[in-house]
Amino acid sequence: MKAKKRKYSFGAIGKRLSHYLKDKKHVIFFVALALIASTIFAIFAPVVTKDVTDSIADSISKNTDIDFSYIGQQLIILAALYILSAGFAYYATMRTTYLSQLAIKRLRADIQEKLNKLTLNVLDQSERGDLLSRVTNDATTLSGALESNLTQILVQATSIIGIIVMMLVLNVQLSLIFFIAIPLSYFVMKLITKKTQVLFRRQQQELGALNGLIEEVYDGHLIVKSFNHEAKSAQKFDDINQRFFKSYLSSRFYSGLSAPLMKLINNLAYIGICVVGGIFVITGTLTIGGIQAFLIYANNIASPTALISNNLNFIQSGAAAAERIFEFLDREEEQADVGTAVLDVANAKGSIEFNNVEFGYIPERTLFHDVSLKAEPGEILAVVGPSGAGKTTLVNLLMRFYEINHGNILLEGLDVKELTRHNLRSAFGMVLQDTWLFDGTIEENIAYGKSGATREDVIAAAKKAQCDEFIKKLPLGYETRIGGDFTTLSEGECQLLAIARTIIADPKVLILDEATSSVDTRTEILITQAMEAMMKGRTTFIIAHRLFTIKNADKIIFMMEGDIKEVGSHAELMKLGGLYANLYLSASDN
Ligand SMILES: Nc1ncnc2c1ncn2[C@@H]1O[C@H](COP(=O)(O)OP(=O)(O)OP(=O)(O)O)[C@@H](O)[C@H]1O
Structure with missing residues (x-):
């Protein structure tokens, strides 16, 4: 799998993410203040140690008593500086965690809404x-990157700036030696980042493919097994797993280089300072305390630089994840409901009209050219x-x-485009071949069709759908858990539950996709009775497979290649002797 080039720069990603914290500018301001305060307190510490060292060195060179009370005082100041610095850093870290988690929470809500x-x-x-x-892994990766790593980068970046200022104040020449290392580090980091950006993106893509395959095989495990495709699926899994492993390792190979390289460059600069600083001390341009403070700064700057380069890797995988999430958020949405018509669902009769409908799933291929059709109520x-x-x-x-x-398509004389989707769909009930039941009790699954349904409503619907009897025989009755990992019902029983769920919703128009799979004769009779009870008084469209259903329909709509070829009752179409008659006769022969 070839990784695409990045579509969003770091800046663009940051800008889009910051959009989620528009109302938290004051918190961001306080975090910035706390970071600055923490840095200022931390970078003044070496100045205090410088004074202590200089005082001791002075006493030794002049052969006077060491001023312990001064030293004690300075040490108390030193402790206070470190405590204050740690306190502000803690505050900044906590608030950044809050901000990043808040941004992620809002982003997740957007993702959910988008779905x-x-x-x-x-x-x-x-x-x-x-x-x-994208919804799960990428959001988690981004959340991790933002929380721990972004906070670290902010803390470390402010301390680098502070240290640089203090170094310049202490000694400009020594600072210049050290600063040669900075463009060098920047250049190395840029080289590594360029390489790893692509690799991190590939890694997230491979992870997505891996999840896709796991899901596919898990959903279709029966089919996979029945075709003896376990070995092939395992092979495909191994291939993707291997690719993920490789892309993970190569991204880590390059990203792992950055910290040691930074350290190496820093150590070389450190040696330069020791040599030149030593000469300055000998010639009297710098005190012992001064060089000591400078070395502490040089040492202190190394750890934030290494930390930043380390954290940048996580930020990069976070950026790759953010990019995939944004891509998802930018996908095409359903047109917003603009219609103002309102269907009185409770009193609707269920008349439907298709007038000269043209439609295609893809613009290049029109499926319906000119479909017209009329369905009377019931x-x-x-x-x-x-x-x-x-x-x-x-x-x-x-x-x-x-x-x-x-x-146009009219329901009750109203153009469906003029209705809100919610209003329109509340007039419909669907029973599909694939019965979808969720993880919950039987009662909850039936009650799903009507908000606020009572136990009595559920039992009444179950009775009409011929499932009360088998439910009562279950040890836990209506409290039996089904769906998810608990599915222990037969396919026919699941269909009956789906019918009960539709009956409780009391829709005006029914859409039934007749199951093609065979169930035992007794269940088939139950399903037929349940269907008949459900269809009574409702306009019903059945995608029919059984001749019995087709023969008993008021109208048969014979479709071919996206057009309605024949419409009429069974008797009328048989008399016509066209496509339907041929199909019926050949099916009857079989
Ligand atoms: N989501 C989609 N995107 C693109 N093409 C689609 C989509 N769904 C269906 N089609 C195409 O539209 C045509 C009609 O499909 P449709 O599912 O309505 O047929 P059908 O009569 O219900 O078939 P079947 O009896 O096999 O379920 C087919 O050529 C199908 O490949």
Whole structure:
């Protein structure tokens, strides 16, 4: 996998992140003050030790008594300076942690909101694992980078500035020797950063791919096993795992170079100072305390520089993560609801019209050219046709999961575009082939269809959906946990629960995707009865597979290549002797 070049600079990432802390400028201001205060207190400490050393050296050279009371006083000042510096540094660290976690919390909220706003087209075209990796891993990486590493960098950067100022005050010539090291360090760091930026990005990409594969194999573990593809999946996993391992190691190889190189450059500068400083002391241009203080500064500057270069690696992986999150946040969103019409869902009858609808999932390929269709309230419409004919698309458009290009779709005489999606979708109930049940009790799963549903509502819906009987036989009855890791129900039972969940919602229009998988005869009878109870008095679109359902529908809509080819009752279409009649006859023969 080739890593793309960065789209966002550090500055752009910082700017976008700072947007999340717009209302916390005062906290940022106090953090900056605390950092400066902590640095000032810390960098004055060597000045105090300088005075102590000079005082002792003076006494020795003049053969006078050492002034212990002065030294004691200075040592108390020294302790106070260190305590104050540590106190302010602690405050700054705590507040930076607060700020970075707040920014991440807000960013996560944006990510969550974005997930609900993404167009289905974007979701269809995204790899789920990669998407989830952006939401989870990348957010965590960024959070770690911001919290510990950014704080460290801020603390260390301010102390570097402070130390440089103090060095200049102490001795300009010695400072110049030391400062030669700075552009050198900068150059080395820049070289390493350039290399590692790309590597860190690749590392996050490989992690996303790894998660994608784990998710894919976990979701489809039955299929993987049934096709004996375990070995192939394991091989694919090994390949990606190996690539992740390699990209991790190579990013760490380069990033690991930076700290020792910085230290080496610093040590060389340190030697230079010792030599030249020694000459200055001998010639009397610098006191012993002065050179001691200077060496403390030179030593002190080495550790923040190494820390910064170390932390920069984490900041870089944080930047790569931030970039992936921003890419996600910039993806296409559903058009905002602009319509002002309101559907009175409670009193709606369920009439539907498609008028000259044109639609394509991708601009280059129109699927529906000119689809028109009318459903009267309470009618059952069986949508049939070969695979890929556009049956699912028809119901997707009805619920406005995708936007049409031309024409209109009316529900109760109102253009679905003029309604809010929430208002529109509250008129619909869906039972799909893949029954989705969440991790919770049976009662919670049925009650999901109606907010504020009582136990009585749940039992009434379960009775209509023919599932009360089997639920009562379970040791924990309605309290039985299902979904997630607890799924112990049969496929047929899950379908019955999904029907109960739709019945409780009492929708005006039903969309049923008839299951193709076979269940035992008794369950099939139960499902048929439950479906019939559910369809009573509601306009129903069934993507039908069973001849029994199709024959009993009020209207059959025969679709092919994105167009409605025939519409009519079973008897009418048989009489017509067209495409439907052919399909029916060949299916009956089989
Ligand atoms: N999200 C999508 N993005 C792009 N093309 C799509 C998308 N969903 C479906 N299609 C294409 O649109 C066409 C119609 O698909 P649709 O799912 O509506 O058919 P269908 O009649 O329901 O088929 P099946 O009986 O196999 O479920 C197919 O060619 C399909 O490949």
